[in-house]
Amino acid sequence: MSDPAGRGLETRSLTVRYGGLVANSEVSISVRPGQVVGLIGPNGAGKTTFVDAVTGFTRCEGEILLDGVRIDALAPHLRRGSGLSRTWQSGELFGNLSVAENLLAAARKSGWATVVRDLFGRRRAGAGRDVVDSALAVVGLEDVADTLARDLTLGQQKLVGVARALAGGCEVLLLDEPAAGLDSMESQAFAARVRSIAEGNGSGQGPGILLIDHDMSLVLGVCDVVNVLEFGKLIFSGTPAEARTDPTVVAAYLGAPVEASHA
Ligand SMILES: Nc1ncnc2c1ncn2[C@@H]1O[C@H](COP(=O)(O)OP(=O)(O)OP(=O)(O)O)[C@@H](O)[C@H]1O
Numbered sequence: 001m002s003d004p005a006g007r008g009l010e011t012r013s014l015t016v017r018y019g020g021l022v023a024n025s026e027v028s029i030s031v032r033p034g035q036v037v038g039l040i041g042p043n044g045a046g047k048t049t050f051v052d053a054v055t056g057f058t059r060c061e062g063e064i065l066l067d068g069v070r071i072d073a074l075a076p077h078l079r080r081g082s083g084l085s086r087t088w089q090s091g092e093l094f095g096n097l098s099v100a101e102n103l104l105a106a107a108r109k110s111g112w113a114t115v116v117r118d119l120f121g122r123r124r125a126g127a128g129r130d131v132v133d134s135a136l137a138v139v140g141l142e143d144v145a146d147t148l149a150r151d152l153t154l155g156q157q158k159l160v161g162v163a164r165a166l167a168g169g170c171e172v173l174l175l176d177e178p179a180a181g182l183d184s185m186e187s188q189a190f191a192a193r194v195r196s197i198a199e200g201n202g203s204g205q206g207p208g209i210l211l212i213d214h215d216m217s218l219v220l221g222v223c224d225v226v227n228v229l230e231f232g233k234l235i236f237s238g239t240p241a242e243a244r245t246d247p248t249v250v251a252a253y254l255g256a257p258v259e260a261s262h263a
């Protein structure tokens with residue numbers, strides 16, 4: 001792979017303390033362009049804390065680099081501006097707004113002037129709308145741009161959440177339990193879409209994606225690399241095949257040996 005070390009996201013000994021609780025302890029993870037990287041672990045292991053720290057919503061020690069440049073001193077909106085985007089675990093859309101309006105509200109490169117122009121004037125022609133349309137195209141939902149968010153299926157809503165994070169482009173996308181609530185068929189379809197986003201939908205390399213989820217088959221099936229957190233510590237980092245048989249992972253998270261369904 002032509003994937004120079006240093007591109008994408010890298011954390012070095014990222015540590016987060018909430019009073020006496022060490023919610024992340026020296027966590028070093030990288031997410032390279034085009035990769036899907038899993039982050040799993042039991043409830044309270046520190047997965048959301050990791051995303052909060054990386055995106056600037058909670059204080060941390062250690063280093064955070066994007067494309068080799070330290071970003072850990074930047075405010076959250078500047079990290080977003082430099083290409084780091086995320087979804088939220090409680091990733092609700094605004095049900096009474098259309099899908100396009102939900103995305104416009106978050107689009108990275110749309111200044112207020114563009115948003116206002118698009119909402120009240122040239123609804124389909126503005127630059128902001130272009131950003132929306134291309135983000136929806138990435139998740140395969142061009143047809144629902146003008147549908148109210150509340151009228152979408154849950155699977156579509158999840159994908160719109162991803163599109164909202166993608167709007168305006170990003171280098172690295174952090175997805176915090178984006179498939180929660182989907183049934184297994186919807187999860188598989190969702191996973192396939194995540195994979196294809198990382199692969200640039202066939203047009204070359206897409207963003208690096210960090211995927212947090214409790215659904216092991218989803219994570220092991222779609223990720224290139226899996227990281228396992230326990231009590232804030234990274235206890236495993238390796239391929240899904242390695243995770244399935246690693247005694248530490250099996251004991252700490254999988255609970256029982258997982259059948260070797262990998263090729
Ligand atoms: N803002 C906060 N202040 C104090 N403690 C916090 C805060 N946020 C999280 N914690 C604690 O940090 C630990 C890690 O929480 P976190 O939400 O990161 O876990 P998680 O792995 O995302 O869990 P889940 O799978 O339930 O989403 C937990 O013990 C949690 O109670």
Ligand SMILES: [Mg+2]
Pocket residue numbers: 047048049089
């Ligand atoms: Mg969480």
